Amino acid sequence: MKHSFIALIEDKCTSCMLCVRECPAWCINLDSHTVEVTEEGARRPKKVNVLDSFDIDYSLCMYCGVCIDVCPFDALAWDEHRALTSTNREDMILSIADLRPSGSS
Amino acid sequence: MNRVFTWQQVAPDQWRNKISELIDSGFFYFDFLTGVDRENIDGQADCEVVAHLAKPDLSDSRIIFTQVKSELASIADLAPASSWYERECAEMYGITFTGGDTSPLLRHEGLGRPPLRKSAVLAARVLTPWPGGAEPEIREDGRKVGNVSRRRQRPPGVPENWLSP
Amino acid sequence: MPRYALTSDPRVGVEIVSAALACCTLELQAALGSGVLVESSEVGASPSVIVIAGTVTDALVPSVMQLIRAHPGVKVMSFGACATSGGPYWDSPPVSKGIDQFVEVATYVAGCPPRPEAFIQAIRDLACSEDA
Numbered sequence: 001m002k003h004s005f006i007a008l009i010e011d012k013c014t015s016c017m018l019c020v021r022e023c024p025a026w027c028i029n030l031d032s033h034t035v036e037v038t039e040e041g042a043r044r045p046k047k048v049n050v051l052d053s054f055d056i057d058y059s060l061c062m063y064c065g066v067c068i069d070v071c072p073f074d075a076l077a078w079d080e081h082r083a084l085t086s087t088n089r090e091d092m093i094l095s096i097a098d099l100r101p102s103g104s105s
Numbered sequence: 106m107n108r109v110f111t112w113q114q115v116a117p118d119q120w121r122n123k124i125s126e127l128i129d130s131g132f133f134y135f136d137f138l139t140g141v142d143r144e145n146i147d148g149q150a151d152c153e154v155v156a157h158l159a160k161p162d163l164s165d166s167r168i169i170f171t172q173v174k175s176e177l178a179s180i181a182d183l184a185p186a187s188s189w190y191e192r193e194c195a196e197m198y199g200i201t202f203t204g205g206d207t208s209p210l211l212r213h214e215g216l217g218r219p220p221l222r223k224s225a226v227l228a229a230r231v232l233t234p235w236p237g238g239a240e241p242e243i244r245e246d247g248r249k250v251g252n253v254s255r256r257r258q259r260p261p262g263v264p265e266n267w268l269s270p
Numbered sequence: 271m272p273r274y275a276l277t278s279d280p281r282v283g284v285e286i287v288s289a290a291l292a293c294c295t296l297e298l299q300a301a302l303g304s305g306v307l308v309e310s311s312e313v314g315a316s317p318s319v320i321v322i323a324g325t326v327t328d329a330l331v332p333s334v335m336q337l338i339r340a341h342p343g344v345k346v347m348s349f350g351a352c353a354t355s356g357g358p359y360w361d362s363p364p365v366s367k368g369i370d371q372f373v374e375v376a377t378y379v380a381g382c383p384p385r386p387e388a389f390i391q392a393i394r395d396l397a398c399s400e401d402a
Contacts, residue, residue: 004385021237021258025351025360032241049241059354059368062382083388084380085395089354089370092380229361262361 002080003063007101008054012075015049019067019076027060028067029053056099058084059092077101110166117171117178124156124169124180132158132167138180138190140198143172144223152198152222156180156187179205197221223262231267235260271318271341274307276390282397283313287344289337292324294350297383306390317396318344319376325352325359326366338373345376345396349389354378 015032031052038045068076079101086092115123136157143151151172159166171177179202181188191202192210199219201207218225238258259265271285284307288298298321301307320341326334338346348369351357359365369375376399377392 002385004381004387015241017237017239017241020239021260023236025358026233026236026260029236030239034241057355058380059378060351060357060360061380062351062358064382083385083391085388085392086378086380087376087395087399089368089375089378092354092378227361227363229363233361 003065003078005079005082005084005102006056006061006063006065006068006099007077007079008056008096008099009075009077009101010051010054010096012073013051013054014073014075015051016072018070018072022066022070024064024066025060025062027057029055029057051096053095054099055093055095057093059089106164108163108166110168112168112170115169115171117173120154120169120171121178121180121183124158125183127158127167127169128183131160132165133184134159134161134163135184135186136166138187138194140194140200140221141170142198142221142223152200154194154200158184173200175199176201176203178203181205226264226267227262230260230263235263272309273311273313274302275310275313276393276397277306277308279394280308280310280313282394283310283316284393284397285318286321287319287337287341288321288323289334290323291326291330291334292352294323294352294383297386298323298349298389301384301386301389304386306386307393317376317400319347319393319396320344321347321349322353322369323349325357326369327364328366329364331366331372334369335372346373347392347396348375348378350379350384351382354380357382 015030017030020028020030032049033052034047034049036045037048065078068078084092136159138154138156141153141155143153151174153170154173154177155168155170157166157168177200179191181191181202182204188206191205192208194200195202195207196210196212197219198221237260271287273283273285276282286302288295318341320338322334338344346369348354352359352365353369356362356365356367360367377396379388379392381388
């Protein structure tokens with residue numbers, strides 16, 4: 001496995017903020033909100049976090065993999081598909097759609 | 106080759122004696138000396154000074170460390186190679202090595218806290234908004250009405266009220 | 271300036287000057303030596319690229335500027351996180367937070383260090399933008 005990209009598996013992310021807080025480069029930005037969901041048969045509704053945005057600034061990221069290590073739900077993973085270059089520094093901030101693992105679309 | 110490393114703590118007033126004793130007993134290859142900031146780790150507001158001496162064939166190593174407040178006797182006359190490391194340690198950790206070379210290596214005098222001490226605050230960490238401070242928001246009709254947690258988070262290395270008077 | 275051609279596309283030629291500042295330089299040399307570029311004097315030398323590889327401290331900024339000014343018309347590649355934004359040293363007072371604060375950067379290459387593929391990709395992109 002080439003350590004050339006860190007991918008986000010959106011469905012697994014619970015917006016727990018662990019990766020954001022552990023990142024030594026402060027290069028992850030996460031925005032989320034909470035909704036109440038009532039499951040059938042449950043007495044009370046439960047609070048669920050909904051991921052609104054997840055950005056990795058690849059101009060800062062040092063590919064240390066701390067975020068991958070700390071994620072309790074394996075929502076972040078090494079990925080090999082991209083050599084990231086850009087003519088513009090703002091374009092190096094990738095969001096959910098650009099962070100999908102290779103093989104998924 | 107099988108290399109043996111032995112760690113040993115000594116009292117600061119035994120520092121010179123211990124080093125001298127080791128040099129006399131064949132550990133006369135002086136490798137390095139450095140500081141370790143122990144603040145906020147094991148309840149000690151101290152710095153540790155660590156020195157590594159070895160037998161010249163590197164088969165046997167001794168790593169000697171001691172807890173210091175702010176001063177330690179220099180060993181530069183016993184192991185001349187330590188002089189550069191003591192100057193570096195003085196500059197980076199703010200430890201005075203009495204009887205040694207006190208001329209600065211890199212830094213100008215009066216530049217504030219020694220940079221490798223945990224109490225030296227990196228201003229960028231205070232002034233840059235920390236992404237980890239965000240919490241999942243509670244929203245009603247698309248409007249933010251509060252945070253899930255009331256606990257205020259602070260990034261590592263940023264003291265509370267650093268810029269407030 | 272050493273002149274190279276892309277092994278996979280020998281029509282693409284490039285001149286490379288590298289500013290060796292820190293560990294990224296070693297990775298750049300590894301990329302240059304990995305066989306994806308071959309030294310060639312026959313190929314046309316377009317684009318000319320200066321690769322800023324490594325941590326740029328404030329104290330080094332004048333030297334880096336001097337190097338870039340000594341090669342007028344050259345394209346600047348910001349190689350790795352340090353040159354691009356300060357990278358792991360983003361909170362360190364003596365490190366400049368990205369070379370785009372003082373020079374125009376033609377291409378940024380992400381990584382710490384960037385992979386050779388990323389470097390080649392950047393060279394290709396520069397060559398294509400020259401053609402266009």
